[in-house]
Amino acid sequence: MKEFQINNKINWKKYRQEFPALNTYAYLNTAGGCPLATSVKNAGVQFYNAMEQHGDIPWNKWIVQIEDTRKKVALSINADIEEVAFLSTATQATNLVSRMLPKGGVLMLHNEFPSTSLPWIHQNYPVIFVETPHDLTELFTNLKKAVRPDTRYLVTSHTHYMTGFRHDLKELSAFCKDYNLKLILDATQSFGSIPIDVKKDFIDIMWFSGYKYALAGYGVAVIYINQSLLKEMKISEVGWNSAEDHGEMGYDRIVIKKGTAALETGHPPFAGIFALNKGLDILLEISLEAIHERLTELTSYLISSLVENEMDIDFPIAEKYRSPIVMINVEDANKIKKKLIQQNIFVGKHKNQLRVSLNFYNTFKDIDRFVKAMKEFEH
Structure with missing residues (x-):
């Protein structure tokens, strides 16, 4: 798999710790609604x-x-x-x-x-x-x-x-x-x-x-x-x-x-x-520029992982039209979403597509955990 290196000048772990929900979930549904940071709450x-x-x-x-x-x-x-x-x-x-x-x-x-x-x-x-x-x-x-x-x-x-x-x-x-x-x-x-x-x-x-x-x-x-x-x-x-x-x-x-x-x-x-x-x-x-840079790299890593594992995804071909939202075609989105939440992995869905939406607080491990679970569902 391609190597990815995210801007290490920013302590992303510090910001991730502000969101208690991330201690429980691989939360991949900001496009649905973001968990609250403690300071926001x-x-x-x-x-x-x-x-x-x-x-x-x-x-x-x-x-x-x-x-x-x-x-x-x-x-x-x-x-x-x-x-x-x-x-x-x-x-x-x-x-x-x-x-x-x-x-x-x-x-x-x-x-x-x-x-x-x-x-x-x-x-x-x-x-x-x-x-x-x-x-x-x-x-x-x-x-x-x-x-x-x-x-x-x-x-x-x-x-x-x-x-x-x-x-x-x-x-x-x-x-x-x-x-x-x-x-x-x-x-x-x-x-x-x-x-x-x-x-x-x-x-x-x-x-x-x-x-x-x-x-x-x-x-x-x-x-x-x-x-x-x-x-x-x-x-x-x-x-x-x-x-x-x-x-x-x-x-x-x-x-x-x-x-x-x-x-x-x-x-x-x-x-x-x-x-x-x-x-x-x-x-x-953090700066919106740094957040955009991080999300670009996280999204590229997600797409690379899904393609490598031969999953059927819909996403803009040209990178300049991509966002942190990635749609995955599946046979039964309801069933898979329920299986994922049983493993504390939270994604969105639309019809027979899963919607994965990343935020700056997500990590490579969140993505790996999601892809691993999806592979297990195939067997």
């Missing part, structure tokens, strides 16, 4: 403990923590602070955006994640679904053929949950520029696994949930909207916290906040935001 617990002991007295302190988290998000994606807002789910983000933009044609790929596609259909946008070719170099040929005179938006997951295909953002943004399309990105399966620069990659709108590679668990999502585009959008829902002078509690007039934070209509999802703050601390301390 503690952030949520501390919030609820404070409410238990002090009620609403720490409110001002909590608001300071929220703004600190906003700064960290902005830093991590190279956004302006005013372009970042907190929501509860990525689904909420999609619904908000689909109600705020002027109507126009939408391009999407077939088999998009339902929460990314359904809100646009529900709001009666003309949506064209484009086939993802096996030869991904032909993707833009298919996209070009699908463009219509009324097409205004390209809405897509950065990393596809069901195939592991990940867009090259420079290619994608260049296509959007050529056809005068707004690039709207669901980064739920990618943020935290690869650097994203919303300015350099010319992303107009982006959102992600916190419970996968962002390390934050359930209950928080982030939305970024480019300031120039936000000025063209009509805020679709408001509340006391949407107002510029929200502390005055005006009820008969409203001057809406400037910036994406206008979408934060009521009280924030405090626990989720505080958990995200600590998840971001881990990601920024």
Whole structure:
């Protein structure tokens, strides 16, 4: 087997130890949901403990923590602070955006994640679904053929949950520029696994949930909207916290906040935001560049191991389109997944495919353990 050497300048073992679930499981399902680091869990617990002991007295302190988290998000994606807002789910983000933009044609790929596609259909946008070719170099040929005179938006997951295909953002943004399309990105399966620069990659709108590679668990999502585009959008829902002078509690007039934070209509999802703050601390301390490098090598090792053992896998041929998600074709995915969990190996599944999704805390041993178990099931 090919030898692999992961960046030894970073103490990966130290970070792995922050995730107690890894003491029990070979956890290969971050694309489904990430186990919590102890520091992330503690952030949520501390919030609820404070409410238990002090009620609403720490409110001002909590608001300071929220703004600190906003700064960290902005830093991590190279956004302006005013372009970042907190929501509860990525689904909420999609619904908000689909109600705020002027109507126009939408391009999407077939088999998009339902929460990314359904809100646009529900709001009666003309949506064209484009086939993802096996030869991904032909993707833009298919996209070009699908463009219509009324097409205004390209809405897509950065990393596809069901195939592991990940867009090259420079290619994608260049296509959007050529056809005068707004690039709207669901980064739920990618943020935290690869650097994203919303300015350099010319992303107009982006959102992600916190419970996968962002390390934050359930209950928080982030939305970024480019300031120039936000000025063209009509805020679709408001509340006391949407107002510029929200502390005055005006009820008969409203001057809406400037910036994406206008979408934060009521009280924030405090626990989720505080958990995200600590998840971001881990990601920024390691660096998203180093995480991407590690995941590239772990994924290459996984693919090499599966190919060597003659397993039937689906993955992008070109490395630049690969993500840490690898799909394996099997005869009975339900049965094999159950057998694996009996050995404390946790993977995802879709139809008759197993979905293995790696994170920086995984090891070669996790992969070897999984491949060994799969080989045993053949006999």
